[in-house]
Amino acid sequence: DTHFSVTGPVVADLFDLAAEDWRFSTQELLNDEPWRIEPPERSPGDPILMRVVASGPDRSVETNHKMLMGAFSVARQSIRIMSPYFLPDRELISALVTAARRGVEVDIVVPAVNNLVLVDRAMTAQFDQILKNYCRIWRSTGSFSHSKLLTIDGTWAYVGSSNLDPRSLRLNFEVDLEVLNEGFAAEIDEHIEETLKTSTPVTLEGLQARPFAVRLLEKVLWLGSPYL
Structure with a gap:
C-alpha cells in the first residue's frame, strides 16, 4: 500500500x-x-490545499463517484489511475473514454495477480470497452499493490480508500483526500511512472486471443460485479 x-x-x-x-x-x-x-497555530511554510472527501451509504451517498466524474470531465492532459479493483460503472467508463477521445492520455494500472480472483475476472471483462477507445491499461508485476492513487493533469490528486468498483462507490464507508498541489501530484505521478516501467500493457489482441470459454466466464462474472 x-x-x-x-x-x-x-x-x-x-x-x-x-x-x-x-x-x-x-x-x-x-x-x-x-x-x-x-x-x-498557523506556521510559515508551503501549505498544501486539500480536503477530506467522505462517502458512504448514509449522508454522503456516492460522493466519491461524483468527485471522480467531475475530475475526469475537466482533465485536459492526463489521467493516471492505480487501483487493485477497477470495475467502473458505465458513467465512469464514458467519462474516461470521452477524455481519451479529446486527447487526454489515460493510463490505468492494475495488479498482474489479484488477491480477489473473481473481481479480477470481472474487471478483465470490461477492458475491451476501455482499450478500444484510446485508453491504456497496464498489469503491474511484483508484489500485489493495494494502493488507490489518481492524478489529473499533474496538478490534482485523489488518494485514500476508495476503489473504482461498485462496493466502494455505492456501499462502503470510504475516506479520500482531494489534493490540489503540483508537487504532491508529481510525487504520485513519479510513483506510477516507476510502476509502469515494469508493467505489461494489456492489448485487445491479447484479450481476444484467449479461449472463448475464459472470455465467456469473465462476462458472466462481470454481470454480477455489483455483488462482488
Whole structure:
C-alpha cells in the first residue's frame, strides 16, 4: 500500500469523520477529551490545499463517484489511475473514454495477480470497452499493490480508500483526500511512472486471443460485479 502523513486542519476533519462513522455503527458519541482537536497555530511554510472527501451509504451517498466524474470531465492532459479493483460503472467508463477521445492520455494500472480472483475476472471483462477507445491499461508485476492513487493533469490528486468498483462507490464507508498541489501530484505521478516501467500493457489482441470459454466466464462474472 501507499501511506501518507498529514498535518494541519485536515486532521480535525479526519477525526470528525471517524467519530461520525463510529456513531453511525455503534450509536456511541465520541466527545470526550481524546477526540477534542484544537485548531493548529498557523506556521510559515508551503501549505498544501486539500480536503477530506467522505462517502458512504448514509449522508454522503456516492460522493466519491461524483468527485471522480467531475475530475475526469475537466482533465485536459492526463489521467493516471492505480487501483487493485477497477470495475467502473458505465458513467465512469464514458467519462474516461470521452477524455481519451479529446486527447487526454489515460493510463490505468492494475495488479498482474489479484488477491480477489473473481473481481479480477470481472474487471478483465470490461477492458475491451476501455482499450478500444484510446485508453491504456497496464498489469503491474511484483508484489500485489493495494494502493488507490489518481492524478489529473499533474496538478490534482485523489488518494485514500476508495476503489473504482461498485462496493466502494455505492456501499462502503470510504475516506479520500482531494489534493490540489503540483508537487504532491508529481510525487504520485513519479510513483506510477516507476510502476509502469515494469508493467505489461494489456492489448485487445491479447484479450481476444484467449479461449472463448475464459472470455465467456469473465462476462458472466462481470454481470454480477455489483455483488462482488
